[in-house]
Amino acid sequence: MNEAETKFKTMFVSTEETKAIWILTINNPPLNIITPVFFAEFEVVLKQYFQDREAKILIITGAGDRAFSMGADITEIASIDNAAQGRVLAKRGQDLYDQVENSDKPIIAAINSMCFGGANELILACHLRIASEKSKFAQSEINLGIIPGWGATQRLPRLIGTSRARKIILTGDMITAQEAYDIGMIDEIVQHGEVLNRSMEIAKKIIRNSQFAVAYAQKAIREGMKKSLSEGIKIELDCFEQVCASEDMKEGIHAYINKRQPQYKNR
Template identity: 35%
Template structure:
Protein backbone atom coordinates (compact mmCIF):
# COMPACT_ATOMS: atom_id res chain seq x y z
CA UNK A 1 0.00 0.00 0.00
CA UNK A 2 1.33 3.43 -0.98
CA UNK A 3 2.12 5.97 1.71
CA UNK A 4 1.17 8.78 -0.67
CA UNK A 5 -2.11 9.55 -2.41
CA UNK A 6 -2.10 11.44 -5.69
CA UNK A 7 -5.17 13.28 -6.92
CA UNK A 8 -5.45 15.59 -9.92
CA UNK A 9 -7.84 18.51 -10.34
CA UNK A 10 -7.38 20.17 -13.71
CA UNK A 11 -3.71 21.29 -13.79
CA UNK A 12 -3.07 20.89 -10.04
CA UNK A 13 -1.78 17.67 -8.46
CA UNK A 14 -2.55 17.10 -4.76
CA UNK A 15 -0.05 14.79 -3.09
CA UNK A 16 -1.04 13.64 0.40
CA UNK A 17 1.27 11.86 2.87
CA UNK A 18 -0.68 8.96 4.38
CA UNK A 19 1.54 7.25 6.94
CA UNK A 20 -0.21 7.42 10.32
CA UNK A 21 0.16 8.32 13.08
CA UNK A 22 2.96 10.84 12.45
CA UNK A 23 3.57 10.66 8.68
CA UNK A 24 7.18 9.72 9.49
CA UNK A 25 9.60 9.64 6.58
CA UNK A 26 10.31 5.91 6.33
CA UNK A 27 12.33 4.39 3.48
CA UNK A 28 9.01 3.16 2.05
CA UNK A 29 7.61 6.69 2.02
CA UNK A 30 10.76 8.08 0.39
CA UNK A 31 10.55 5.37 -2.30
CA UNK A 32 6.89 6.21 -2.90
CA UNK A 33 7.71 9.91 -3.13
CA UNK A 34 10.35 9.25 -5.81
CA UNK A 35 7.82 7.21 -7.81
CA UNK A 36 5.15 9.90 -7.52
CA UNK A 37 7.64 12.52 -8.74
CA UNK A 38 8.27 10.33 -11.81
CA UNK A 39 4.53 10.06 -12.38
CA UNK A 40 3.89 13.80 -12.09
CA UNK A 41 6.90 14.69 -14.22
CA UNK A 42 5.54 12.46 -17.00
CA UNK A 43 2.13 14.17 -16.90
CA UNK A 44 2.40 17.27 -19.10
CA UNK A 45 -0.97 18.60 -17.85
CA UNK A 46 0.31 19.21 -14.28
CA UNK A 47 1.48 22.78 -13.69
CA UNK A 48 1.53 22.95 -9.86
CA UNK A 49 1.71 20.49 -6.96
CA UNK A 50 0.30 20.83 -3.43
CA UNK A 51 1.97 18.55 -0.86
CA UNK A 52 0.13 17.99 2.42
CA UNK A 53 -0.15 15.51 5.28
CA UNK A 54 -3.21 13.53 6.29
CA UNK A 55 -4.30 13.41 9.94
CA UNK A 56 -2.70 15.46 12.71
CA UNK A 57 0.61 16.33 11.05
CA UNK A 58 2.32 17.37 7.85
CA UNK A 59 5.22 15.13 8.93
CA UNK A 60 6.62 14.78 12.44
CA UNK A 61 10.04 13.65 11.18
CA UNK A 62 12.10 10.70 10.03
CA UNK A 63 11.36 7.17 11.15
CA UNK A 64 13.76 7.00 14.13
CA UNK A 65 13.04 3.35 14.89
CA UNK A 66 14.07 2.47 11.34
CA UNK A 67 17.35 4.34 11.89
CA UNK A 68 18.27 2.04 14.78
CA UNK A 69 18.42 -0.95 12.43
CA UNK A 70 21.46 0.54 10.65
CA UNK A 71 24.95 -0.45 11.82
CA UNK A 72 27.84 1.41 10.20
CA UNK A 73 28.58 5.12 9.77
CA UNK A 74 28.58 4.48 6.01
CA UNK A 75 24.99 3.16 6.27
CA UNK A 76 23.88 6.42 7.87
CA UNK A 77 25.82 8.47 5.34
CA UNK A 78 24.14 6.53 2.52
CA UNK A 79 20.73 7.13 4.12
CA UNK A 80 21.46 10.87 4.36
CA UNK A 81 22.60 11.03 0.74
CA UNK A 82 19.46 9.27 -0.41
CA UNK A 83 17.22 11.77 1.40
CA UNK A 84 19.34 14.73 0.28
CA UNK A 85 19.25 13.63 -3.37
CA UNK A 86 15.47 13.17 -3.28
CA UNK A 87 14.87 16.56 -1.65
CA UNK A 88 17.32 18.18 -4.07
CA UNK A 89 15.28 16.67 -6.89
CA UNK A 90 12.16 18.35 -5.46
CA UNK A 91 13.97 21.70 -5.22
CA UNK A 92 15.15 21.33 -8.85
CA UNK A 93 11.75 20.03 -10.06
CA UNK A 94 10.27 21.52 -13.22
CA UNK A 95 6.85 21.83 -11.54
CA UNK A 96 6.39 24.19 -8.55
CA UNK A 97 5.63 22.41 -5.27
CA UNK A 98 3.64 24.10 -2.49
CA UNK A 99 3.87 22.57 0.99
CA UNK A 100 0.64 22.99 3.00
CA UNK A 101 1.74 22.56 6.61
CA UNK A 102 -0.46 21.89 9.63
CA UNK A 103 0.17 20.23 12.99
CA UNK A 104 3.91 19.72 12.78
CA UNK A 105 6.79 19.71 10.31
CA UNK A 106 9.70 18.47 12.39
CA UNK A 107 13.12 17.06 11.55
CA UNK A 108 12.90 15.32 8.19
CA UNK A 109 9.39 16.71 7.83
CA UNK A 110 10.69 20.28 7.91
CA UNK A 111 13.59 19.31 5.64
CA UNK A 112 11.03 18.03 3.12
CA UNK A 113 8.97 21.23 3.45
CA UNK A 114 12.09 23.38 2.95
CA UNK A 115 12.87 21.52 -0.30
CA UNK A 116 9.47 22.62 -1.62
CA UNK A 117 9.33 25.95 -3.46
CA UNK A 118 6.67 27.60 -1.29
CA UNK A 119 5.22 26.96 2.16
CA UNK A 120 1.82 27.87 3.61
CA UNK A 121 1.45 27.17 7.32
CA UNK A 122 -1.28 27.27 9.93
CA UNK A 123 -0.66 29.70 12.78
CA UNK A 124 -0.51 26.90 15.35
CA UNK A 125 1.76 24.56 13.35
CA UNK A 126 5.12 23.62 14.89
CA UNK A 127 8.21 23.76 12.68
CA UNK A 128 11.66 22.73 13.84
CA UNK A 129 14.77 20.57 13.66
CA UNK A 130 14.81 18.80 17.06
CA UNK A 131 17.53 16.25 16.17
CA UNK A 132 20.02 17.68 18.68
CA UNK A 133 17.70 16.69 21.55
CA UNK A 134 18.28 13.07 20.45
CA UNK A 135 22.05 13.46 20.32
CA UNK A 136 22.07 13.56 16.51
CA UNK A 137 21.98 16.22 13.77
CA UNK A 138 19.82 16.91 10.70
CA UNK A 139 20.82 14.75 7.74
CA UNK A 140 18.54 15.72 4.84
CA UNK A 141 20.20 19.13 4.20
CA UNK A 142 18.48 20.88 7.12
CA UNK A 143 21.67 22.61 8.28
CA UNK A 144 22.10 24.06 4.78
CA UNK A 145 18.55 25.02 3.81
CA UNK A 146 17.37 26.57 7.08
CA UNK A 147 19.94 29.45 7.12
CA UNK A 148 18.95 30.22 3.52
CA UNK A 149 15.42 31.06 4.72
CA UNK A 150 15.84 32.44 8.25
CA UNK A 151 19.46 33.67 8.34
CA UNK A 152 22.39 32.20 10.27
CA UNK A 153 21.56 33.55 13.75
CA UNK A 154 18.04 32.12 13.85
CA UNK A 155 19.22 28.87 12.23
CA UNK A 156 21.84 28.44 14.97
CA UNK A 157 19.19 29.06 17.62
CA UNK A 158 16.63 26.67 16.11
CA UNK A 159 19.10 23.85 15.46
CA UNK A 160 21.14 24.18 18.70
CA UNK A 161 18.09 24.37 20.99
CA UNK A 162 16.01 21.93 18.98
CA UNK A 163 12.96 23.97 19.93
CA UNK A 164 10.23 24.30 17.28
CA UNK A 165 8.70 27.62 16.29
CA UNK A 166 5.04 28.36 15.56
CA UNK A 167 3.65 28.83 12.09
CA UNK A 168 3.18 32.50 12.97
CA UNK A 169 6.87 32.85 13.80
CA UNK A 170 7.88 30.82 10.73
CA UNK A 171 6.12 33.42 8.59
CA UNK A 172 7.85 36.28 10.44
CA UNK A 173 11.23 34.56 10.01
CA UNK A 174 10.72 34.15 6.25
CA UNK A 175 10.36 30.38 6.39
CA UNK A 176 6.72 30.49 5.21
CA UNK A 177 5.07 32.45 2.39
CA UNK A 178 1.80 32.80 4.25
CA UNK A 179 0.22 31.95 7.60
CA UNK A 180 -3.47 31.06 7.85
CA UNK A 181 -5.93 29.70 10.38
CA UNK A 182 -6.40 25.92 10.56
CA UNK A 183 -9.56 25.69 8.45
CA UNK A 184 -8.15 27.90 5.67
CA UNK A 185 -5.01 25.92 4.81
CA UNK A 186 -6.22 23.77 1.93
CA UNK A 187 -8.19 26.58 0.34
CA UNK A 188 -5.23 28.97 0.53
CA UNK A 189 -2.86 26.38 -0.98
CA UNK A 190 -5.36 25.76 -3.77
CA UNK A 191 -5.72 29.51 -4.37
CA UNK A 192 -1.94 29.94 -4.74
CA UNK A 193 -1.71 26.90 -7.05
CA UNK A 194 -4.55 28.27 -9.21
CA UNK A 195 -2.73 31.58 -9.64
CA UNK A 196 0.28 29.65 -10.92
CA UNK A 197 -1.55 27.29 -13.30
CA UNK A 198 -3.18 30.25 -15.05
CA UNK A 199 0.29 30.98 -16.48
CA UNK A 200 1.95 29.32 -19.48
CA UNK A 201 3.66 26.03 -18.66
CA UNK A 202 6.58 27.12 -20.82
CA UNK A 203 7.21 30.21 -18.68
CA UNK A 204 6.69 28.26 -15.43
CA UNK A 205 9.30 25.71 -16.51
CA UNK A 206 11.80 28.43 -17.40
CA UNK A 207 11.42 30.09 -13.98
CA UNK A 208 11.80 26.71 -12.25
CA UNK A 209 15.13 26.22 -14.07
CA UNK A 210 16.45 29.72 -13.39
CA UNK A 211 15.84 30.36 -9.68
CA UNK A 212 17.99 27.39 -8.48
CA UNK A 213 21.05 29.15 -9.97
CA UNK A 214 20.87 31.44 -6.93
CA UNK A 215 22.23 28.53 -4.85
CA UNK A 216 26.02 28.72 -4.52
CA UNK A 217 28.54 25.88 -4.88
CA UNK A 218 29.05 26.14 -1.10
CA UNK A 219 25.57 24.69 -0.62
CA UNK A 220 26.63 21.50 -2.42
CA UNK A 221 29.81 21.30 -0.31
CA UNK A 222 27.82 21.93 2.88
CA UNK A 223 25.31 19.19 2.10
CA UNK A 224 28.16 16.70 1.54
CA UNK A 225 29.74 17.71 4.87
CA UNK A 226 26.38 17.34 6.61
CA UNK A 227 25.88 13.74 5.52
CA UNK A 228 29.46 12.89 6.51
CA UNK A 229 28.89 14.36 9.98
CA UNK A 230 25.49 12.64 10.17
CA UNK A 231 27.21 9.28 9.66
CA UNK A 232 29.92 10.01 12.24
CA UNK A 233 27.48 11.27 14.89
CA UNK A 234 25.35 8.13 14.76
CA UNK A 235 28.28 6.05 16.01
CA UNK A 236 28.62 8.07 19.22
CA UNK A 237 27.47 6.91 22.66
CA UNK A 238 25.37 10.05 23.03
CA UNK A 239 23.51 9.33 19.78
CA UNK A 240 22.71 5.80 20.97
CA UNK A 241 21.53 7.17 24.32
CA UNK A 242 19.51 9.98 22.72
CA UNK A 243 17.69 7.73 20.26
CA UNK A 244 17.00 5.12 22.96
CA UNK A 245 15.67 7.82 25.29
CA UNK A 246 13.39 9.08 22.50
CA UNK A 247 12.02 5.56 21.93
CA UNK A 248 11.53 5.07 25.69
CA UNK A 249 9.99 8.57 26.05
CA UNK A 250 12.45 9.74 28.70
CA UNK A 251 15.05 12.50 29.03
CA UNK A 252 18.48 11.50 27.64
CA UNK A 253 21.55 11.36 29.85
CA UNK A 254 24.31 12.67 27.59
CA UNK A 255 27.96 12.01 28.52
CA UNK A 256 29.46 14.26 25.81
CA UNK A 257 31.05 11.38 23.93
Protein backbone atom coordinates (compact mmCIF):
# COMPACT_ATOMS: atom_id res chain seq x y z
CA MET A 1 0.00 0.00 0.00
CA ASN A 2 1.21 3.41 -0.88
CA GLU A 3 -0.57 6.70 -1.18
CA ALA A 4 0.56 7.02 -4.78
CA GLU A 5 -1.19 3.72 -5.61
CA THR A 6 -4.57 4.35 -3.98
CA LYS A 7 -6.28 7.69 -3.46
CA PHE A 8 -9.12 8.08 -0.99
CA LYS A 9 -11.61 10.88 -0.29
CA THR A 10 -11.96 10.43 3.48
CA MET A 11 -8.57 9.13 4.58
CA PHE A 12 -4.86 8.98 3.97
CA VAL A 13 -3.13 5.61 4.05
CA SER A 14 0.63 5.35 4.27
CA THR A 15 3.27 2.85 5.35
CA GLU A 16 6.56 3.19 7.17
CA GLU A 17 9.81 2.13 5.48
CA THR A 18 9.55 -1.63 5.84
CA LYS A 19 5.84 -1.59 4.84
CA ALA A 20 5.09 -3.59 8.01
CA ILE A 21 3.24 -0.72 9.70
CA TRP A 22 0.26 0.88 7.98
CA ILE A 23 -1.16 4.22 9.12
CA LEU A 24 -4.76 5.11 8.27
CA THR A 25 -5.53 8.76 8.98
CA ILE A 26 -9.23 9.65 8.96
CA ASN A 27 -9.36 12.85 6.92
CA ASN A 28 -12.89 14.14 6.49
CA PRO A 29 -12.71 17.74 7.76
CA PRO A 30 -13.65 19.50 9.84
CA LEU A 31 -14.59 16.73 12.29
CA ASN A 32 -13.63 13.52 10.46
CA ILE A 33 -17.21 12.32 10.31
CA ILE A 34 -17.85 8.66 9.45
CA THR A 35 -19.85 8.60 6.24
CA PRO A 36 -20.91 5.86 3.78
CA VAL A 37 -17.93 6.89 1.64
CA PHE A 38 -15.61 6.38 4.60
CA PHE A 39 -17.06 2.92 5.20
CA ALA A 40 -16.60 1.96 1.55
CA GLU A 41 -12.98 3.13 1.59
CA PHE A 42 -12.32 1.56 4.99
CA GLU A 43 -13.53 -1.78 3.67
CA VAL A 44 -11.05 -1.54 0.79
CA VAL A 45 -8.17 -0.72 3.14
CA LEU A 46 -9.01 -3.56 5.51
CA LYS A 47 -9.12 -6.05 2.66
CA GLN A 48 -5.73 -4.87 1.39
CA TYR A 49 -4.26 -4.92 4.90
CA PHE A 50 -5.43 -8.47 5.55
CA GLN A 51 -4.13 -9.71 2.21
CA ASP A 52 -0.73 -7.96 2.24
CA ARG A 53 1.86 -10.38 3.68
CA GLU A 54 4.25 -7.56 4.50
CA ALA A 55 1.64 -5.67 6.56
CA LYS A 56 1.87 -6.50 10.27
CA ILE A 57 0.19 -3.61 12.17
CA LEU A 58 -2.48 -1.07 11.27
CA ILE A 59 -2.66 2.22 13.20
CA ILE A 60 -5.82 4.31 12.90
CA THR A 61 -5.70 8.01 13.80
CA GLY A 62 -7.43 11.27 12.89
CA ALA A 63 -6.24 14.25 10.90
CA GLY A 64 -5.89 17.63 12.64
CA ASP A 65 -6.30 18.59 16.29
CA ARG A 66 -10.08 18.96 16.52
CA ALA A 67 -11.17 15.33 16.38
CA PHE A 68 -10.10 11.75 15.95
CA SER A 69 -13.66 11.51 14.68
CA MET A 70 -16.98 12.85 15.93
CA GLY A 71 -18.76 9.70 14.79
CA ALA A 72 -21.55 8.99 12.35
CA ASP A 73 -22.95 11.48 9.88
CA ILE A 74 -26.04 12.99 11.57
CA THR A 75 -27.62 13.75 8.20
CA GLU A 76 -27.48 10.06 7.35
CA ILE A 77 -29.16 9.15 10.64
CA ALA A 78 -31.78 11.86 10.05
CA SER A 79 -32.60 10.30 6.68
CA ILE A 80 -33.74 7.03 8.26
CA ASP A 81 -37.46 6.67 7.51
CA ASN A 82 -38.16 3.24 8.95
CA ALA A 83 -36.78 0.43 11.08
CA ALA A 84 -35.47 -1.52 8.10
CA GLN A 85 -33.28 1.39 6.98
CA GLY A 86 -31.95 1.74 10.51
CA ARG A 87 -31.06 -1.94 10.57
CA VAL A 88 -29.14 -1.62 7.30
CA LEU A 89 -27.14 1.33 8.64
CA ALA A 90 -26.30 -0.49 11.89
CA LYS A 91 -25.40 -3.74 10.13
CA ARG A 92 -22.96 -1.96 7.83
CA GLY A 93 -20.97 -0.56 10.73
CA GLN A 94 -21.17 -3.75 12.74
CA ASP A 95 -19.82 -5.84 9.88
CA LEU A 96 -16.81 -3.57 9.37
CA TYR A 97 -16.01 -3.24 13.06
CA ASP A 98 -16.28 -7.02 13.42
CA GLN A 99 -13.56 -7.29 10.78
CA VAL A 100 -11.38 -5.02 12.90
CA GLU A 101 -11.95 -6.99 16.09
CA ASN A 102 -11.52 -10.37 14.39
CA SER A 103 -8.23 -9.48 12.71
CA ASP A 104 -5.28 -11.72 13.58
CA LYS A 105 -3.08 -8.75 12.70
CA PRO A 106 -3.16 -6.12 15.48
CA ILE A 107 -4.98 -2.83 14.91
CA ILE A 108 -4.11 0.12 17.16
CA ALA A 109 -6.27 3.22 17.70
CA ALA A 110 -4.13 6.36 18.08
CA ILE A 111 -6.69 8.79 19.47
CA ASN A 112 -5.50 12.34 18.95
CA SER A 113 -8.59 14.30 20.06
CA MET A 114 -12.40 14.07 20.37
CA CYS A 115 -13.79 10.57 19.87
CA PHE A 116 -17.60 10.36 19.96
CA GLY A 117 -20.38 7.98 19.00
CA GLY A 118 -19.57 5.69 16.11
CA ALA A 119 -15.90 6.62 16.31
CA ASN A 120 -15.81 5.46 19.92
CA GLU A 121 -17.31 2.19 18.72
CA LEU A 122 -14.48 1.92 16.19
CA ILE A 123 -11.78 2.25 18.84
CA LEU A 124 -13.58 -0.32 21.02
CA ALA A 125 -13.13 -2.82 18.19
CA CYS A 126 -9.40 -2.07 17.97
CA HIS A 127 -6.93 -4.20 19.92
CA LEU A 128 -5.04 -1.38 21.64
CA ARG A 129 -6.05 2.22 22.35
CA ILE A 130 -3.45 4.98 22.86
CA ALA A 131 -4.85 8.44 23.59
CA SER A 132 -3.66 12.03 23.77
CA GLU A 133 -4.05 13.70 27.14
CA LYS A 134 -6.44 16.15 25.42
CA SER A 135 -8.69 13.50 23.95
CA LYS A 136 -12.29 13.17 25.11
CA PHE A 137 -14.79 10.35 24.67
CA ALA A 138 -18.56 9.95 24.54
CA GLN A 139 -21.10 7.33 23.56
CA SER A 140 -23.62 10.04 22.83
CA GLU A 141 -26.32 8.31 20.75
CA ILE A 142 -28.84 8.39 23.62
CA ASN A 143 -28.93 12.18 23.27
CA LEU A 144 -30.35 11.72 19.77
CA GLY A 145 -33.13 9.40 20.88
CA ILE A 146 -31.34 6.26 19.68
CA ILE A 147 -28.83 3.75 21.04
CA PRO A 148 -25.36 2.77 19.82
CA GLY A 149 -25.68 0.55 16.76
CA TRP A 150 -22.10 -0.31 15.87
CA GLY A 151 -21.21 -2.48 18.82
CA ALA A 152 -20.82 -0.30 21.92
CA THR A 153 -23.63 -1.94 23.90
CA GLN A 154 -21.69 -5.21 23.63
CA ARG A 155 -18.01 -4.27 23.53
CA LEU A 156 -18.00 -1.53 26.16
CA PRO A 157 -19.44 -3.69 28.98
CA ARG A 158 -16.96 -6.43 28.14
CA LEU A 159 -14.13 -3.93 28.32
CA ILE A 160 -14.98 -1.86 31.41
CA GLY A 161 -17.82 -3.71 33.14
CA THR A 162 -21.58 -3.51 32.86
CA SER A 163 -22.27 -0.74 35.38
CA ARG A 164 -19.66 1.69 34.06
CA ALA A 165 -20.68 1.01 30.47
CA ARG A 166 -24.34 1.54 31.32
CA LYS A 167 -23.60 4.95 32.83
CA ILE A 168 -21.67 6.07 29.75
CA ILE A 169 -24.32 4.80 27.33
CA LEU A 170 -27.41 5.94 29.25
CA THR A 171 -26.18 9.46 30.06
CA GLY A 172 -24.25 10.19 26.86
CA ASP A 173 -21.82 12.12 29.06
CA MET A 174 -18.38 13.07 27.79
CA ILE A 175 -15.38 11.75 29.73
CA THR A 176 -11.75 12.85 29.73
CA ALA A 177 -8.74 10.80 28.73
CA GLN A 178 -7.84 10.34 32.39
CA GLU A 179 -11.33 9.09 33.21
CA ALA A 180 -11.24 6.72 30.23
CA TYR A 181 -7.87 5.38 31.37
CA ASP A 182 -9.02 4.97 34.98
CA ILE A 183 -11.92 2.74 33.94
CA GLY A 184 -9.85 0.73 31.46
CA MET A 185 -11.35 2.05 28.24
CA ILE A 186 -7.95 3.14 26.90
CA ASP A 187 -4.54 1.58 27.49
CA GLU A 188 -2.23 4.60 27.68
CA ILE A 189 -2.33 8.39 27.87
CA VAL A 190 0.48 10.34 26.22
CA GLN A 191 1.33 13.99 25.75
CA HIS A 192 -0.64 15.74 23.06
CA GLY A 193 1.20 15.40 19.77
CA GLU A 194 2.92 12.16 20.80
CA VAL A 195 0.09 9.71 20.27
CA LEU A 196 1.22 8.52 16.85
CA ASN A 197 4.87 8.27 17.93
CA ARG A 198 3.92 6.15 20.94
CA SER A 199 1.66 3.96 18.81
CA MET A 200 4.56 3.43 16.41
CA GLU A 201 6.83 2.44 19.30
CA ILE A 202 4.35 -0.21 20.41
CA ALA A 203 3.85 -1.40 16.84
CA LYS A 204 7.59 -1.84 16.36
CA LYS A 205 7.81 -3.92 19.54
CA ILE A 206 5.03 -6.17 18.31
CA ILE A 207 6.52 -6.71 14.85
CA ARG A 208 9.84 -7.79 16.36
CA ASN A 209 8.02 -10.87 17.63
CA SER A 210 6.92 -13.91 15.65
CA GLN A 211 3.82 -12.89 13.70
CA PHE A 212 2.80 -16.54 13.72
CA ALA A 213 2.70 -16.40 17.52
CA VAL A 214 1.04 -12.97 17.50
CA ALA A 215 -1.78 -14.30 15.32
CA TYR A 216 -2.38 -17.27 17.62
CA ALA A 217 -2.27 -15.05 20.70
CA GLN A 218 -4.87 -12.81 19.06
CA LYS A 219 -7.02 -15.85 18.26
CA ALA A 220 -6.75 -17.28 21.80
CA ILE A 221 -7.77 -13.97 23.37
CA ARG A 222 -10.54 -13.23 20.88
CA GLU A 223 -12.16 -16.65 20.81
CA GLY A 224 -11.64 -17.30 24.50
CA MET A 225 -13.51 -14.13 25.46
CA LYS A 226 -16.61 -15.55 23.78
CA LYS A 227 -16.55 -18.67 25.95
CA SER A 228 -16.50 -19.70 29.58
CA LEU A 229 -13.11 -19.77 31.33
CA SER A 230 -12.82 -23.55 31.01
CA GLU A 231 -13.68 -23.43 27.30
CA GLY A 232 -11.25 -20.54 26.81
CA ILE A 233 -8.46 -22.56 28.42
CA LYS A 234 -9.07 -25.31 25.86
CA ILE A 235 -8.81 -22.75 23.05
CA GLU A 236 -5.49 -21.57 24.51
CA LEU A 237 -4.32 -25.20 24.65
CA ASP A 238 -5.10 -25.70 20.95
CA CYS A 239 -3.32 -22.47 20.01
CA PHE A 240 -0.31 -23.34 22.16
CA GLU A 241 -0.11 -26.70 20.43
CA GLN A 242 0.01 -25.01 17.03
CA VAL A 243 2.80 -22.59 17.92
CA CYS A 244 4.87 -25.41 19.46
CA ALA A 245 5.00 -27.01 16.00
CA SER A 246 6.29 -23.82 14.36
CA GLU A 247 9.74 -22.93 13.08
CA ASP A 248 9.48 -19.68 15.01
CA MET A 249 9.16 -21.51 18.33
CA LYS A 250 12.42 -23.33 17.69
CA GLU A 251 14.13 -20.14 16.54
CA GLY A 252 12.90 -18.16 19.56
CA ILE A 253 14.13 -20.73 22.06
CA HIS A 254 17.51 -21.18 20.32
CA ALA A 255 18.02 -17.42 20.10
CA TYR A 256 17.27 -17.01 23.80
CA ILE A 257 19.66 -19.80 24.81
CA ASN A 258 22.42 -18.42 22.57
CA LYS A 259 21.80 -14.79 23.67
CA ARG A 260 21.10 -13.44 20.19
CA GLN A 261 18.19 -11.74 18.47
CA PRO A 262 15.74 -14.18 16.88
CA GLN A 263 15.26 -14.20 13.13
CA TYR A 264 11.65 -15.19 12.76
CA LYS A 265 10.19 -16.52 9.53
CA ASN A 266 6.60 -16.13 10.75
CA ARG A 267 5.75 -19.76 10.29
